[in-house]
Amino acid sequence: MTTAPKVSLLGLGNMGNPIAGRLLDAFGKLTVWNRTASKAAQLVNRGGNLAETPDEAAAGVTLTVLTDLSDVRDVLEGPHGLLAGWRRREIHEPVLVVHGTVSPTGVAELADELARDGIGVVDAPLSGGVAGAESGNLSIMVGGQDWAVAKAMPVLEKVGSTIVHFGPPGAGEIAKACNQVVVAGTVTAIAESLVLADACGLDRAQLLRILGGGLAASEVLRQKKDRWLNADFTGGGSAANQLKDLRFASDTAASQGMELPLSLALKDVFEKMIDEGLGHLDHSAVELTLANTSRTGRTTR
Numbered sequence: 001m002t003t004a005p006k007v008s009l010l011g012l013g014n015m016g017n018p019i020a021g022r023l024l025d026a027f028g029k030l031t032v033w034n035r036t037a038s039k040a041a042q043l044v045n046r047g048g049n050l051a052e053t054p055d056e057a058a059a060g061v062t063l064t065v066l067t068d069l070s071d072v073r074d075v076l077e078g079p080h081g082l083l084a085g086w087r088r089r090e091i092h093e094p095v096l097v098v099h100g101t102v103s104p105t106g107v108a109e110l111a112d113e114l115a116r117d118g119i120g121v122v123d124a125p126l127s128g129g130v131a132g133a134e135s136g137n138l139s140i141m142v143g144g145q146d147w148a149v150a151k152a153m154p155v156l157e158k159v160g161s162t163i164v165h166f167g168p169p170g171a172g173e174i175a176k177a178c179n180q181v182v183v184a185g186t187v188t189a190i191a192e193s194l195v196l197a198d199a200c201g202l203d204r205a206q207l208l209r210i211l212g213g214g215l216a217a218s219e220v221l222r223q224k225k226d227r228w229l230n231a232d233f234t235g236g237g238s239a240a241n242q243l244k245d246l247r248f249a250s251d252t253a254a255s256q257g258m259e260l261p262l263s264l265a266l267k268d269v270f271e272k273m274i275d276e277g278l279g280h281l282d283h284s285a286v287e288l289t290l291a292n293t294s295r296t297g298r299t300t301r
Contacts, residue, residue: 006091007155008032008051008059010075010082012039014235015099015126016065018133019159023063024048026158033057033075058085061095061155067241069102069110086119095120095148097155101180101245104143104173104252111144111169120148121169124156125176127183129223129237137161141179143171177252180245184266184283186220187242191287194228195294205229224284236282243270243279 008031009020016034020043024030032040033051040050051057054075062082064072076082076096086094096119098107104123111121122144132138138160142149149165156163166175190211197207208225211217227233246267253260273279273289281288 006060007063008057008061009063009065010034010054010057011065011071011100012043013065013067014130015133017043018130019063019065019099020048021046022133022136023155023158031057031059053080054082055080055085055088058082058089058091058094060091061097061152063097063099063155065099067100069098069100069106072096072098072100072102072110083117083119093118093120093147093151095122095151097122097124097152099124099126101125101176101241101248102173103248104170104177105255107143107173108168108170115145120145120151122148122152123169123172124152125172125179126160127176127179128160128219131223132160139179140164141166141172141175143167143169143173143175145169173248174252177245177249180242181249181260181263181266183220184242184246184270185262186218187224187283188266188269188286188290190216190221190224190228191284192290194287195291198291199294224282227282227284228287233281233285233288236284238279239270239273239281239283239285240279242283243267243274246270 007023007027009016009023010033012020012032012034020030020032024043024046031049031051032043033054034040037050044050064075066072107123114121122142124140124142126138126140128138139162140156140160142163142165166172194204197204212221246263249263250267269286269289273286276289278285278288
């Protein structure tokens, strides 16, 4: 067990909970906060400390595993926000780590705002899914000021196995947008291949086996295989979040005067999936939308 930095984590969802577990194991103590306090019960039973309000979770390195930047701002502001907690505890140069996939521009703006008060912001979106969070084999794409990244690194090293600092605040989110183009493209390509295989009477289990043994093999296929075999699309990385990520990729490209044809095509597919009311399902359920489109002969917008 290493010397424990003063660290906390806010947001105990699908990714936040296993990350918190790993940090608690690594450092022996951890303060957590979650809007629904009952989700922290298992961590508290293992020795974690539950904060009643975000200000009680203000630490030298504070991780947020929240969906949107608006959620991060919500836990920062107000009399019981992190800002109030850092001030009250007189924590010098605290670092806020944003693990969610958020707007690159938005997180850079937040970093500029907080820098005026001596607060560092590290955008550190994750790739590897729940399985990676549980095993510590996440890829972490990092943006932030050098001093803030250096302060956060001992914590990040307990969370992921591949960590790359790409540049100033926002750079990590740009890298994540690039990552999500690949993830969305791979998920959609496999799903479309299954729709074609089903139509032609092929055994999808055999098809997935052969794909996994050749050049088409991927971590996406390894993690999502059972979902496609069992039609179990509950939980996991939602289609709604996948669409959000693709929009960030498109927006980032547009800011550079670029148009990415594959990203736009994927965005259309996932927009259609959300329109069909399937946004809460794992993104591998895009198969359902592709199957419906192929049966009706409709094309995506």
